Amino acid sequence: MKFGKEFESQMVPEWQEVYINYNYLKSLLKDVQVCKLRKKQTDKQRSLKRRSTMYRAFSGLTHRNNNSPRCSTDIENQVIVVNYSPKQNGSPEGTYETMFLRSTEEGGEKELLFFSKLDDEFNKVNRFYMTKVEEVKKEATFLNKQMEALIAFRIKVNNNHGSEIESSAETNNLASHITASAAAVSASSPIGVRSSEDCKDLNEEKRMETKITAQTPLEILNHVKINTTSETPRSTIKSLLKVDRDKELNFRKHNLKSIEEQLKRVFIEFYQKLRLLKSYSFLNLTAMSKILKKYDKVTSRAASKAYLNMVDSSYIGNSDVVIRLGERVEATFIKHFSNSNRSNGMNILRLKAKRERHRTTFSLGWFTGCAIALIVALIVIIHARNIMRKEGLAQYMANMFPLYSLFGFIVLHMVMYAANLYFWRRYRVNYPFIFGYKQGTELGYREVFLLSAGLATLALASVVANLDMEMDDKTKAYSALTELLPLGLLTFLLLIAFCPFNIIYRSSRYFLLCCLFHCICAPLYKVTLPDFFLADQLTSQIQALRSIQFYICYYVWGDFKQRRNMCNRSDVYSIFTFIVATIPYWSRLFQCLRRFCEDRDSMHAYNGLKYFSTVAALLVRIAYSQRVGLGKSGQMWWMVALITSVIATIFNTFWDLVVDWGLLRRHSKNCWLRDKLILPHKSVYFAVMVLNILLRLAWLQTVLNFQVSFLHRETLIAIVASLEIIRRGIWNFFRLENEHLNNVGKYRAFNSVPLPFNYIENESRAK
Structure with missing residues (x-):
């Protein structure tokens, strides 16, 4: 299968407009190729006209200066210069602009148009990816709080159904799990961009872990209530009759099981988002590499290296937030939802596509x-x-x-x-x-x-x-x-x-x-x-x-x-x-x-x-x-x-x-x-x-x-x-x-799964 068809088949249907328009860029390259072929045919015809004059020249009257100075090879072969414009007018990411240095050559306007559209497509993809990554980072923060509440709820349920000695041991054990869970799903900045951001990120995680460890399960549950939605006839009738619902948390095993199942679905859906974003990044970067290699082949130039270096230094090429979040979600899910059974946990997280029989x-x-x-x-x-x-x-x-x-x-x-x-x-x-x-x-x-x-x-x-x-x-x-x-x-x-x-x-x-x-x-x-x-x-x-x-x-x-x-x-x-x-x-x-x-x-x-x-x-x-x-x-x-x-x-x-x-x-x-x-x-x-x-x-x-x-x-x-x-x-x-x-x-490609807990802690009290 050709890459163009494979690229189209693997797109997220709801995001088709924000993928690189690979077919359009290929059509621009075809126009460039047509211009190159016409130029070659014209040069060939001119060479045929001049062939008769070549017989008049002979070595005795022809003189070549082999010692003439030559320009630097790098300057002669340089085709493009990529410039970066910083953030403007509240834009979440700067833009990249390519300066084509051979626009004065015959057919150069076609190549100039190609790089202009290539910049537009890449900036579009880069901005969209950054927006979606910011969304999953915020969602990871909410999931972190949900895990804190879940583990505190588990401790309370175990305290109610176990002996005092067992309860204290389980409390200490699960309290350490809270710290691990917080580190597992907390959002962070991409590594590899700036070392200072990495240090800041690590310090933030340590500060968050210290804060969480300092809180007891009872303190966490004091600011949490279970989300109730009118999805059953009983709850609907109660809401119509304005019957007061029990707002206290019922620490029972069947309630814990239902909360775990709900949060399990939330994690699975969140993991699918990360996988789609990872696929989105990989497909677009591959498309950029393919189209630039085609350009080099058509024009016999060497422009792909400079442009791909810019791509590698951009947010979509350099950020690994999605990969890190995916690894942390896997670790958290395996530890808390599959009894540390990695094979079973990964089979649940990575839903398999249906196969034709x-x-x-x-x-x-x-x-x-x-x-x-x-x-x-x-x-x-x-x-x-x-x-x-x-x-x-x-x-x-x-x-x-x-x-x-x-x-x-x-x-x-x-x-x-x-x-x-x-x-x-x-x-x-x-x-x-x-x-x-x-x-x-x-x-x-x-x-x-x-x-x-x-x-x-x-x-x-x-x-x-x-x-x-x-x-x-x-x-x-x-x-x-x-x-x-x-x-x-x-x-x-x-x-x-x-x-x-x-x-x-x-x-x-x-x-x-x-x-x-x-x-x-x-x-x-x-x-x-x-x-x-x-x-x-x-x-x-x-x-x-x-x-x-x-x-x-x-x-x-x-x-x-x-x-x-x-x-x-x-x-x-x-x-x-x-x-x-x-x-x-x-x-x-x-x-x-x-x-x-x-x-x-x-x-x-x-x-x-x-x-x-x-x-x-x-x-x-x-x-x-x-x-x-x-x-x-x-x-x-x-x-x-x-x-x-x-x-x-x-x-x-x-x-x-x-x-x-x-x-x-x-x-x-x-x-x-x-x-x-x-x-x-x-x-x-x-x-x-x-x-x-x-x-x-x-x-x-x-x-x-x-x-x-x-x-x-x-x-x-x-x-x-x-x-x-x-x-x-x-x-x-x-x-x-x-x-x-x-x-x-609306670029809506994910199902919205309601969270089991709702934090009622206000900002002033949180500080």
Whole structure:
């Protein structure tokens, strides 16, 4: 792999703009190379013209002075001079400027432009690196205080659960650990820059260690309280009822364990930051070296040595703060979180990237082939048995088709999500970071395709086994075993979803179930992006939720052996039709209200109003459909359904295009689009906007009561529901693209993990 592609593949996606623009610098070198080639061709032509005059010269009339003075070789070969400008106007770091000494030569303006852009790129990288290093140094100071509080908490817990002699020994032992921890994570200035700063740094560490050792655990805990966040229904209800929380520290082992786990996650995330900064420095320094070597090769000059000497003396080339902090974090983590087991501690800190497995690809191909074979078999059976003309077809479509369509909706949604994963990965959208997946546990598009193909195979096999249109003449019933196949398949899926064993991507299943539980319990949980993203997915699966409702009615109250049901005649079923269809929208509405109460952002209130308008339109459409089904007049209901649906569609479409996708910007660099785009072709965005509007109008089938002669009513309902799932799949890509670009604009590449302790000591008392 060429360095340019490797360099791009190893970038932190959110920091792409602050890496060296390697491809742009290469393009400038190509311009320099073209000028050099033109110059060589011109010199060659001139030499051919003068070759005839060379025959007139002979040695007797030619005289060369071999004793002429020569300039110094170093001065003649000097190409550039790098100057350093100190800090100005509050700039955190000075700037480097290169003076090109050969600008008067032919093509010199191209080389002058190259060094000018090279300076800009290097200064950009140097400033960004210094800013991020200052941030991690401040964060290391906070982590130092967290370790002080943790070890003091450990001492107190051991005192409460041990004897007096053991407690005093443990106190002395852990007090020395406090000093070691303080030295392990305290921030420091880079070594190798100035010796005076090193001495100052060491003195500061010694002073801090002395101060910490002088403090007893009780003194430390007097200025500390445990951070409590409203992330559970219990804490949320307490905050609403204004119940006073217990502010005293409970020195119990289970509290210590939870604090250790939380601080452990903080250390892991902090270590990942250090690794990314280390990689950022290494990649950019390597890119600088590569591009300068290319310059020397193209121009046959020797400028790289002088410039790289400047790079080595700069902050990014000379500072080793990140390396030192990384070593100290490793030492602290191994000592306090892995029982001094270095191998175990490093395996936890250095999260391994997920590896692609060949068996996944093989299984995907096998299940896909099985699904295609079953589809062909199903078509052949229908044609051979002439099922489309049998009397039992209408009964089958009214009872069995809604049961099996549930699996079709799930498979289609999974296929769309797998396609989203593929394109997110292709265009470097950092979806694992956005969703908050633990590194190495996120599913790739192959795994999701595999799950969808496996489910499609099971569902199609069940359909083929249950494709019976004839009733027994004696019993007037169908085979009970085959009639229970859909219920058995659904039960199997639920067992897999809630299976506690480590099979079939347990971490992903647990993550999905947690998000689903948060959606159901909204607004009792703090709203995160995975929660409201999943709730949005559920709003496109209304027909699937209705199928689950039909399952309960068909198998609990209905006579499934005769393939008939009395669900539509039940008032209870009709009431639950309204409730089930609006559950996802109510969940999103409550999530918006929760975010509005926490952030006081009016956009969340407007978003909640959007979902409320959708709920109103959906309820009116259901009421109109039920009146039409009962043969009652519904002209007024039709008008109300049309008006509410138009309002909800306009509101939702505007929100999709402007807020969720960030498009339709009048003063954007890209006409009516965003300033930043990921897809290379702008026409795709306009086509998708039109497609979104068209798919949003699928509700017209309900209001206008479209009827297609060659399609059964249940088939038409399934097609409309599938169109909504496809629209949601398209929405997913551009919604996450906009989120990713927002992260890129803020250089947000790390998850924020809350700290377990909060220091309440004021500055005056600290002094």
